[in-house]
Amino acid sequence: MKIHILLSKTSEWIQGLGPDAEIVLTSRIRTARNLPDYPFPGRATVKQREEILRIVEKTLSGIDLMQGSLFIRLNEVDEADRQFLVERHLISREHAVAGAGAAISISDLEIYSVMINEEDHLRIQVLKSGFQLDEAWDLMNGLDDRMDEKLGYAYHPDWGYLTACPTNVGTGIRASVMLHLPALVMAKQINQVLQAVIKLGLAVRGLYGEGTEAQGNLFQISNQVTLGKTETDIIDNLKKVIRQIIGHEKNAREHLLKNNVKQLEDRIGRSYGLLKNAHIVSSKEAIELLSALRLGVDMGLIRDIERQTINELMVLSQPAHLQKASGHELEPAGRDIARANLIRERLSGNA
Amino acid sequence: MKIHILLSKTSEWIQGLGPDAEIVLTSRIRTARNLPDYPFPGRATVKQREEILRIVEKTLSGIDLMQGSLFIRLNEVDEADRQFLVERHLISREHAVAGAGAAISISDLEIYSVMINEEDHLRIQVLKSGFQLDEAWDLMNGLDDRMDEKLGYAYHPDWGYLTACPTNVGTGIRASVMLHLPALVMAKQINQVLQAVIKLGLAVRGLYGEGTEAQGNLFQISNQVTLGKTETDIIDNLKKVIRQIIGHEKNAREHLLKNNVKQLEDRIGRSYGLLKNAHIVSSKEAIELLSALRLGVDMGLIRDIERQTINELMVLSQPAHLQKASGHELEPAGRDIARANLIRERLSGNA
Numbered sequence: 280m281k282i283h284i285l286l287s288k289t290s291e292w293i294q295g296l297g298p299d300a301e302i303v304l305t306s307r308i309r310t311a312r313n314l315p316d317y318p319f320p321g322r323a324t325v326k327q328r329e330e331i332l333r334i335v336e337k338t339l340s341g342i343d344l345m346q347g348s349l350f351i352r353l354n355e356v357d358e359a360d361r362q363f364l365v366e367r368h369l370i371s372r373e374h375a376v377a378g379a380g381a382a383i384s385i386s387d388l389e390i391y392s393v394m395i396n397e398e399d400h401l402r403i404q405v406l407k408s409g410f411q412l413d414e415a416w417d418l419m420n421g422l423d424d425r426m427d428e429k430l431g432y433a434y435h436p437d438w439g440y441l442t443a444c445p446t447n448v449g450t451g452i453r454a455s456v457m458l459h460l461p462a463l464v465m466a467k468q469i470n471q472v473l474q475a476v477i478k479l480g481l482a483v484r485g486l487y488g489e490g491t492e493a494q495g496n497l498f499q500i501s502n503q504v505t506l507g508k509t510e511t512d513i514i515d516n517l518k519k520v521i522r523q524i525i526g527h528e529k530n531a532r533e534h535l536l537k538n539n540v541k542q543l544e545d546r547i548g549r550s551y552g553l554l555k556n557a558h559i560v561s562s563k564e565a566i567e568l569l570s571a572l573r574l575g576v577d578m579g580l581i582r583d584i585e586r587q588t589i590n591e592l593m594v595l596s597q598p599a600h601l602q603k604a605s606g607h608e609l610e611p612a613g614r615d616i617a618r619a620n621l622i623r624e625r626l627s628g629n630a
Numbered sequence: 631m632k633i634h635i636l637l638s639k640t641s642e643w644i645q646g647l648g649p650d651a652e653i654v655l656t657s658r659i660r661t662a663r664n665l666p667d668y669p670f671p672g673r674a675t676v677k678q679r680e681e682i683l684r685i686v687e688k689t690l691s692g693i694d695l696m697q698g699s700l701f702i703r704l705n706e707v708d709e710a711d712r713q714f715l716v717e718r719h720l721i722s723r724e725h726a727v728a729g730a731g732a733a734i735s736i737s738d739l740e741i742y743s744v745m746i747n748e749e750d751h752l753r754i755q756v757l758k759s760g761f762q763l764d765e766a767w768d769l770m771n772g773l774d775d776r777m778d779e780k781l782g783y784a785y786h787p788d789w790g791y792l793t794a795c796p797t798n799v800g801t802g803i804r805a806s807v808m809l810h811l812p813a814l815v816m817a818k819q820i821n822q823v824l825q826a827v828i829k830l831g832l833a834v835r836g837l838y839g840e841g842t843e844a845q846g847n848l849f850q851i852s853n854q855v856t857l858g859k860t861e862t863d864i865i866d867n868l869k870k871v872i873r874q875i876i877g878h879e880k881n882a883r884e885h886l887l888k889n890n891v892k893q894l895e896d897r898i899g900r901s902y903g904l905l906k907n908a909h910i911v912s913s914k915e916a917i918e919l920l921s922a923l924r925l926g927v928d929m930g931l932i933r934d935i936e937r938q939t940i941n942e943l944m945v946l947s948q949p950a951h952l953q954k955a956s957g958h959e960l961e962p963a964g965r966d967i968a969r970a971n972l973i974r975e976r977l978s979g980n981a
Contacts, residue, residue, distance in 0.1 A: 541909055541910060542910065544909040545909035545910040545970070548908055548909050549907055549908050551903075552900075552907030553900055553903050553904065554903075555903055555907075556899035556900055556902050556903030557896055557899055557903065558892055558895040558899050559892060559893065559896040616892055619896070
């Protein structure tokens with residue numbers, strides 16, 4: 280199973296590098312694109328979707344940036360594999376069940392990926408570690424231009440890129456940033472901050488995108504509007520807001536250090552102790568404890584763990600990842616044990 | 631302050647040796663004795679109590695078993711020191727506030743101790759590690775005989791030893807055993823067992839004796855009746871019951887190992903992790919976590935900690951002990967931090 284190789288590879292974002300990486304996990308740009316001569320996937324026949332798939336696969340194989348990439352037809356892999364790709368933020372939940380013609384192309388380090396026959400013919404994604412929206416946009420432009428050159432995207436001079444859903448028409452761009460905001464949560468300032476973000480026309484989501492709950496103090500913030508603004512305006516606006524949130528989180532962390540250091544050390548220490556010693560851990564508990572541990576590492580209170588290890592555990596402790604690593608299906612109770620074993624071993628430096 | 635030397639000494643019982651030490655912390659025999667020519671302390675004048683004190687002090691200084699013992703007049707030490715002695719199970723709460731003439735003599739290793747002017751003129755205690763009631767009784771006899779020889783206890787041919795409270799008349803003996811019964815608690819069988827114990831005429835108490843709550847799965851079981859039976863009958867009866875309870879606890883532990891080993895490892899591991907990493911720990915939480923850790927050590931699931939270390943921490947993490955060790959008074963919040971520091975350091979092998 281070729282998907283398996285992703286398990287032993289470290290994505291670029293997991294390395295936890297880039298500017299403001301102590302608060303910003305990832306910067307992501309996603310564009311929605313379509314071929315001119317086919318109906319959108321939701322209205323296309325199976326035959327048409329298969330044709331689109333073949334055209335795009337051929338196109339990608341001729342693009343330098345996608346050399347050595349992994350190409351996976353989603354109906355050729357099983358449910359667990361599709362879930363694995365969702366957990367890795369490479370395909371959406373909708374894409375996982377999209378049926379005929381649905382596929383994903385994933386570049387080395389998972390920086391570039393292209394979903395084929397999701398809601399649109401193409402959903403192109405660039406994922407970078409830390410606060411690097413401009414860099415992500417530059418990379419996106421490079422791939423997008425090369426693909427446009429060969430495919431000639433559906434484009435209207437007045438409306439911009441045509442997309443299946445009107446909310447994506449225009450630039451077809453969604454820029455988003457995954458933020459870790461534990462201090463704002465502890466200080467009970469998070470709702471105030473997020474409400475301000477929403478008033479500014481941005482969207483706030485949980486770890487797995489639209490409609491998911493915020494777990495582990497992780498918040499994904501992205502633009503809503505795609506029409507009537509240039510891509511640069513959209514990205515600049517998002518950047519400005521994110522920079523402010525980073526400032527608030529930093530202030531909240533400093534406040535904790537100054538006024539509640541013992542409570543902070545206690546909370547972080549307890550989380551670390553539980554992760555290193557528990558034998559049964561649910562995914563919800565894991566993400567919460569890892570969030571506290573990450574805060575400890577990012578604030579310099581925990582020095583024997585790398586940020587990369589925590590990012591890896593956040594990914595590897597997810598249900599489909601645990602099953603993939605174990606090589607067989609696991610019941611929820613078995614997963615909670617496998618998760619605890621994985622975390623204990625990694626944090627003891629034995630794995 | 632001479633009491634301070636107790637801090638750096640390890641009592642015999644703390645070593646955690648003796649038969650069935652994985653379940654029985656201590657075996658204790660206490661006798662109530664009085665001098666014939668003085669009213670009981672509650673009715674004696676200050677002058678009389680001072681006389682009793684001097685007589686007993688002189689007597690003890692001439693007894694081989696009490697050579698090198700620590701003699702403390704309770705009105706010459708402060709409240710924190712008296713609390714310290716209560717926490718060490720060397721004086722009772724009543725004795726701590728008994729006023730003039732109240733004193734305690736403590737032998738090396740704290741095996742023998744004699745409370746002077748508590749409810750009776752003399753409360754003699756022998757404390758041994760593990761399940762050693764016969765050995766404790768032999769030691770008690772040795773000291774009791776020597777003291778009787780010199781003091782000539784108040785004794786009535788029909789009623790036996792005369793005591794301030796009628797519940798102690800007769801043999802004046804209280805034999806008790808401190809049991810650690812976490813598996814029976816986890817299996818929810820503890821109430822059934824303790825109710826049977828009470829029906830057999832025995833008393834069940836918490837860690838600090840009469841009227842205290844059971845914390846840390848520790849239960850003190852002792853005889854109620856002192857009159858109309860010989861000392862040997864009383865001790866044999868208690869031994870029989872304790873042996874049964876030990877059997878029940880062992881069965882419950884085996885059952886956990888066979889049927890719930892993951893849950894057990896999880897619980898013990900989490901407790902260990904919290905103890906090694908928390909920065910704020912209340913005394914109630916400490917005793918509960920130490921109980922789980924002790925179970926792990928006693929069942930061979932935790933191998934890098936000695937039982938003695940846990941016994942030490944149970945004693946040293948108490949409020950007055952923490953203050954004594956720190957050299958100054960500590961507010962509750964400060965104690966919770968000092969307690970966490972002590973436990974973390976001891977369990978990391980740094981102290």
